[in-house]
Amino acid sequence: MSITDPTPPERADFIREIVAADLQSGKHEGVVTRFPPEPNGYLHIGHPKSIALNFGIANEFGGRCHLRFDDTNPIKEEQEYIDSIQADIRWLGFDWGEHLYYASDYFEQLYEWAVNLIRAGKAYVDDLSADEIREHRGTFTEPGKNSPWRDRPLEESLDLFERMRKGEFPDGARVLRAKIDMASPNINLRDPALYRILHAEHPRTGDRWCIYPMYDFAHGQSDAIEGITHSICTLEFEDHRPLYDWLIENLPVPSHPRQIEFARLNITYTVLSKRFLRRLVNEGHVRGWDDPRMPTISGLRRRGFPAEGIRDFVAMIGVGKADSIVEVAMLEHAVRDVLNRTALRRFAVLRPLKLVIENYPEELTEEMDAVNNPEDASAGSRKLPFTRELWIERDDFMEDPPKKFFRLAPGREVRLRYAYFVTCREVVKDAAGEIVELRCTYDPATRGGDSPDGRRPKATLHWISAEHATPAEVRLYDHLFGRPDPGADGDLFDDLNPASEEVLNGCLVEPALAEVPVGETVQFERLGYFCPDADSAPGQLVFNRTLTLRDTWAKVQAQGTHAV
RNA sequence: UGGGGCGUGGCCAAGUGGUAAGGCAACGGGUUUUGGUCCCGUGAUCCCAGGUUCGAAUCCUGGCGCCCCAGCCA
Numbered sequence: 001m002s003i004t005d006p007t008p009p010e011r012a013d014f015i016r017e018i019v020a021a022d023l024q025s026g027k028h029e030g031v032v033t034r035f036p037p038e039p040n041g042y043l044h045i046g047h048p049k050s051i052a053l054n055f056g057i058a059n060e061f062g063g064r065c066h067l068r069f070d071d072t073n074p075i076k077e078e079q080e081y082i083d084s085i086q087a088d089i090r091w092l093g094f095d096w097g098e099h100l101y102y103a104s105d106y107f108e109q110l111y112e113w114a115v116n117l118i119r120a121g122k123a124y125v126d127d128l129s130a131d132e133i134r135e136h137r138g139t140f141t142e143p144g145k146n147s148p149w150r151d152r153p154l155e156e157s158l159d160l161f162e163r164m165r166k167g168e169f170p171d172g173a174r175v176l177r178a179k180i181d182m183a184s185p186n187i188n189l190r191d192p193a194l195y196r197i198l199h200a201e202h203p204r205t206g207d208r209w210c211i212y213p214m215y216d217f218a219h220g221q222s223d224a225i226e227g228i229t230h231s232i233c234t235l236e237f238e239d240h241r242p243l244y245d246w247l248i249e250n251l252p253v254p255s256h257p258r259q260i261e262f263a264r265l266n267i268t269y270t271v272l273s274k275r276f277l278r279r280l281v282n283e284g285h286v287r288g289w290d291d292p293r294m295p296t297i298s299g300l301r302r303r304g305f306p307a308e309g310i311r312d313f314v315a316m317i318g319v320g321k322a323d324s325i326v327e328v329a330m331l332e333h334a335v336r337d338v339l340n341r342t343a344l345r346r347f348a349v350l351r352p353l354k355l356v357i358e359n360y361p362e363e364l365t366e367e368m369d370a371v372n373n374p375e376d377a378s379a380g381s382r383k384l385p386f387t388r389e390l391w392i393e394r395d396d397f398m399e400d401p402p403k404k405f406f407r408l409a410p411g412r413e414v415r416l417r418y419a420y421f422v423t424c425r426e427v428v429k430d431a432a433g434e435i436v437e438l439r440c441t442y443d444p445a446t447r448g449g450d451s452p453d454g455r456r457p458k459a460t461l462h463w464i465s466a467e468h469a470t471p472a473e474v475r476l477y478d479h480l481f482g483r484p485d486p487g488a489d490g491d492l493f494d495d496l497n498p499a500s501e502e503v504l505n506g507c508l509v510e511p512a513l514a515e516v517p518v519g520e521t522v523q524f525e526r527l528g529y530f531c532p533d534a535d536s537a538p539g540q541l542v543f544n545r546t547l548t549l550r551d552t553w554a555k556v557q558a559q560g561t562h563a564v
Numbered sequence: 565u566g567g568g569g570c571g572u573g574g575c576c577a578a579g580u581g582g583u584a585a586g587g588c589a590a591c592g593g594g595u596u597u598u599g600g601u602c603c604c605g606u607g608a609u610c611c612c613a614g615g616u617u618c619g620a621a622u623c624c625u626g627g628c629g630c631c632c633c634a635g636c637c638a
Contacts, residue, residue, distance in 0.1 A: 038638050073637060130636050137634055140566045144634090175636050185567045187634050196636035215638050239568050239633050261569085263631095268575085274638095316587060318577050320570095323631050327575045330588050340601060375601070406599080417597055449597045460597050526598045553599045 013319035015260055019057055019230055022258075028229045031063030035089070035096075036103075036219065036233075038070045039081035039203070041274035042289045042296040043088045045310070045331070046265040052314045053262070054232055055094040066226055067096035071104045072218045074202035082203065084289070088297040092307050099226075103218045104204045106225055110213050111165065113221060113251045114176055114194060118157045122250055123194060124150055125160040126177045133175070136182070137190055143183035144190045150179060164197055167210045171197050176211075180246065188243045192216055220244040224253035231257045234264040235321065265317070266325040268484040270295045276492060285496065286480075292533075292544045293480045293500050303477060304521035304531030304546030306342070309335035328479065332547055339521055339529045339546070344372050344379060346516075347417075347462045348509040348524040348543075350474055352391040354437040354466070357422060360388040365467070368418045368448070382512055386419050389466040391508050393526075396461050397438060399427055404556050406458035408438070415460040417525070421446040462525045469508035472541035475533065476502040507543075514541060521546050 012020065022028050033054040037043065058065035067089065071077050089096070117123035126149045128136065138144030161176055163169065176195035184190055194217040199210045223231045231244075238261045248256055266272065272295055280286050280294070290298035300310065313334035317326050347370075366386045373379035392408070401409040408414045413423040426439035445452055449460070482497040509524075516522055521531040528548035536542045548554075 036638095040638080070638065076637075126636095133636075134634075138566095139634060142566085172636065177636095187567075190634085193636050198636085212636095214636075219638085235569070236632055237638090241568090263570085316576080318587095320577075322570050322577095324576060327588065330576070333588060336600090345598080371597095374598085404599090415597055419597095457597090459599080462598075523598085523600085526600075528600095549598075549600050551599075556599080 013262075014321070015053065015230070015232060015262060015319060016057060016060070018258075018260060019061060022229070023061060030229070031058060031061045032066070032227050032229050033058050033063065033232060034066040034068050034101075034223065034226065034228050036068045036070045036222075037085050038073070038076070039078065039085060040073070040076040041081060041278055042084050042298055044272050044274070044277065044297065045267065045270070045295045045300065046272040047088075047297070048092055048310050049265045049314045049317070049319070050232065050234075051089060051092060051094055052311060053319060055096075057230070057232075063229075064099060065094075065096060066099040066101055066228070068101040068103065068222060068226070070215065070219065070222075071102050071202070071204060072212050072215060074198060074200040074212065077203055079203045084298060088301075091301060092297065092310060101222070101226060102204055103213075103222050104202060106218070106222055107205065107209055107213070109225065110218060110221060111211075113253075114161065114213075114217070115158065116251060117178065117194075118154060118161060118176075120250070121154060121179065123157070123176055123178050124152060125157040125164070126150070126175050126191075127173075128175075130172060133193075137187065138182070140187075146182050147177070147191070150191070161195075164195070164211050165209070167199070169197055171199055173197060178243075178246070180243075186239060186242055188216070188240050189246070192243060216240060216243050217247065220247050220257065220259070221251065221253055223257040224248060224251075224255050227255050228257040229255075231259045233259060233261055235261050235323075236264075237261055261321070262319050263321050263323055265314075266323070267295070267328050267331065268325055269328050269479040269481050269486070271481070271486050271492060285493075292475070292477050295480070301519075302533065303544055304529060305335050306338050306521065309338045312338065325485075327484075335547060336529070336550070339523065341375050342373075343521055343523040343529055344516075345370075345374070345523050345525050346510055346513050347384065347464055348472070348474070348507060348513060348527065348530070349391045349393050349462070349464050349469075350504055350507050350524075350527065351394040352464075352469075352506065352508050353394040353397060353435065355390045355392045355422070355440055355463070356437060357388050357390070357420075357440050357442045358425065359441045362388055364388070365465070366419075366447075370418045384418060384510060385465045385468040386416075387465040387467050390416070390463045391466055391469060392416075392438075392461055392463050394435075396459075397424070397435070399435065402560070404553075404560075407461065408459070413443075413455075413457050415446070415449050415457045416463050417460045418449055419447070419463065420444070420449070421451060421455070421457060462527075464508045464510055468511055470511055470514055470541065472507045472509045472513070472543055474504045474507045474530065474543045474545065476504060476545045478502075509541065509543075513543075514538075523549075 035054045055065045126147045136145045175193045177191045180189045182190045195211050198212050241259050244259050290302045292303035313331045367383040368386050370384045371381050397408045420442040422440040422442045428437035430436045478500050480500050481495045486495040518532050521529050529546040530543040533542040533544045
């Protein structure tokens with residue numbers, strides 16, 4: 001894994017071009033990247049863009065990619081997040097090998113470097129309060145003012161910093177600041193805070209420390225320690241690059257990484273803000289971080305999205321510096337694309353309607369051959385039991401059908417997939433006028449679904465033998481938000497889609513569906529992709545709808561509604 | 565408002581001075597035992613205005629628009 005190929009892949013993005021150029025010019029002999037999550041929440045669909053970029057570049061150029069937790073703020077970070085993040089990255093299909101690191105591994109080194117900086121007269125301990133520091137910072141148009149402590153003797157700062165570490169001061173009492181330029185037009189250079197006092201339990205270092213480095217003082221140096229060549233981050237850190245470089249240049253670090261920024265991912269109908277996602281979970285709007293409606297990796301996994309679809313999606317959207325909002329349809333397309341190729345086809349009836357074939361023998365059960373996946377011959381076939389009493393989808397029958405409806409209707413003949421042609425002879429209703437049963441006849445000559453005389457029904461329906469049907473609960477999911485730009489004109493919570501989850505009980509599925517393992521997504525023919533939920537138990541099947549199939553009939557219906 | 569970025573069809577996105585790739589979506593049509601899949605077809609003069617050039621989305625100048633920064637968050 002040490003051979004370096006300086007050839008960029010075809011049509012590389014601007015970051016890959018930079019990497020390739022650095023390799024070709026000999027600036028670097030190999031490439032080392034890193035994915036640096038803060039363990040303060042679960043990974044969401046925005047992260048794979050960065051993960052695939054960092055791990056992808058490392059792979060393509062024969063380098064390596066580290067997983068490094070940016071754990072410098074113990075108040076927000078938890079072990080649960082550290083664990084879930086690793087599980088999610090692995091599930092996505094990426095491997096950091098032996099290269100698992102934590103910024104907290106470098107706390108001692110970072111502390112030493114801070115001392116170096118003080119000795120060099122480039123950092124000082126400030127006694128100002130947070131409010132006072134803000135007041136001294138100035139504004140976008142006015143320069144800041146120097147802190148009265150800015151020029152205190154080095155020895156005094158050294159002593160104070162050491163006592164900060166020893167725990168002699170309460171939170172917020174003092175802070176270590178870089179001495180750069182309070183008049184800089186870049187606010188990040190107006191003597192940024194480097195260390196703050198936080199008497200908090202850290203998930204990794206426990207109570208060994210009560211001062212913690214700020215992001216700016218930890219990230220670049222961690223990169224340098226690990227020999228990262230290209231430190232890829234999102235656009236909002238562009239303003240921090242001068243500070244990143246200043247620290248690298250003013251500290252005796254072992255290497256000089258280069259920070260490169262790209263635009264983070266945004267998707268329609270979804271919100272990717274850890275703060276907001278945490279609220280959804282904590283305030284009970286969803287079942288948890290892994291709720292199938294959540295844009296988290298664990299939510300998408302539970303929803304049945306394959307990792308390959310997510311990888312294809314991020315490859316499809318590209319990498320650039322222009323802010324953009326990708327349509328969810330693209331994600332859904334990527335997912336359907338892999339599922340169409342790989343998902344087993346099964347029969348399931350969500351809203352059952354009884355269909356009785358009057359001229360079919362009472363005691364007979366036939367075994368019909370059904371293809372498991374028309375896109376993959378190696379998936380083989382299965383037997384479907386067929387009997388006189390069946391269940392079909394309520395939506396597949398209309399007593400008084402409109403012009404474009406070509407499923408079952410009184411007097412109409414349709415094909416029952418893999419079985420026979422049936423014709424509706426009678427509609428049975430209950431006292432309330434509800435349709436409760438369809439009486440039909442079948443044509444024995446059409447066994448398997450083809451007629452010897454070349455008759456071709458306009459529709460093919462899926463069905464379940466009543467005698468063999470297995471009950472199941474099915475949870476239908478839709479976008480978490482009811483509009484493409486949630487929160488655009490007000491509170492995000494006002495835009496939550498009240499119909500994002502619909503639980504259906506009394507669904508009936510074919511016997512083979514009891515065997516699908518959690519983690520596998522199958523296609524319920526003509527309905528969509530579904531996967532067993534972890535809530536399933538023997539005899540208590542629960543399925544989540546991953547996505548519907550593309551549905552041109554639904555589109556026709558919607559147009560009809562809107563036309564009037 | 566000072567600084568930093570960005571601006572190519574509805575949405576992503578190639579293009580790096582030689583006459584606008586591709587994908588998604590939408591809309592037509594064909595195939596089809598999933599109204600699925602698959603196949604075919606349909607759309608831009610590149611934020612605007614000047615300029616340089618035989619020739620500019622690509623270079624120059626000036627505008628306009630959008631995003632980010634005033635945490636002891638990352």
